Amino acid sequence: MNNTSQQEIAPSDYTLKTVLRVCLWLFITTTGLLAFIIYDPDILRPLIKTGLPLDQISGLPILGNAIRTAESPQISVQELKELIDTKATNFVLVDVRTPAEYQLAHIPGAILVPLTDIENGTGIAKIKSLVHGHRLITYCSTGFRSHQTLAILRRMGIQGTNLTGGIQAWRQEIDPNDRI
Numbered sequence: 193m194n195n196t197s198q199q200e201i202a203p204s205d206y207t208l209k210t211v212l213r214v215c216l217w218l219f220i221t222t223t224g225l226l227a228f229i230i231y232d233p234d235i236l237r238p239l240i241k242t243g244l245p246l247d248q249i250s251g252l253p254i255l256g257n258a259i260r261t262a263e264s265p266q267i268s269v270q271e272l273k274e275l276i277d278t279k280a281t282n283f284v285l286v287d288v289r290t291p292a293e294y295q296l297a298h299i300p301g302a303i304l305v306p307l308t309d310i311e312n313g314t315g316i317a318k319i320k321s322l323v324h325g326h327r328l329i330t331y332c333s334t335g336f337r338s339h340q341t342l343a344i345l346r347r348m349g350i351q352g353t354n355l356t357g358g359i360q361a362w363r364q365e366i367d368p369n370d371r372i
């Protein structure tokens with residue numbers, strides 16, 4: 193009788209294989225979904241609009257950037273080029289990279305307000321003084337720091353738009369001769 197009860201308690205090979213398959217399936221689908229979200233953060237926009245509090249996980253390294261991207265309005269480099277070419281005055285373009293990066297190259301008309309200054313509070317006052325009645329457009333190298341900037345500014349009541357792809361996209365699509 194003792195052997196029978198041990199056999200009933202011990203999981204069968206079939207049960208172990210099934211559990212392992214389910215775990216593998218969950219891992220693959222979760223990884224695939226994460227990769228899809230990173231590739232196309234716009235799929236998060238409907239969740240954000242419903243009020244789902246994704247800001248609580250936006251500090252996570254990989255998923256957080258996708259959330260910040262989805263939360264921020266975007267402008268393409270072509271749209272920004274059109275604003276610059278038509279000499280529009282209803283926007284302020286802010287470069288949030290380091291002073292060294294700004295000196296190497298920047299988009300015409302951009303004002304430097306480094307992310308580090310925004311994080312320590314001194315840059316927020318500068319942006320508030322620049323924005324009055326103007327559309328705020330931020331950029332960095334690829335979009336990571338400008339999304340961080342917009343998340344900080346949103347918490348301070350300042351809305352802004354991110355330049356999709358940052359100065360790298362500008363170099364590729366608008367000014368290919370400006371290589372560093």
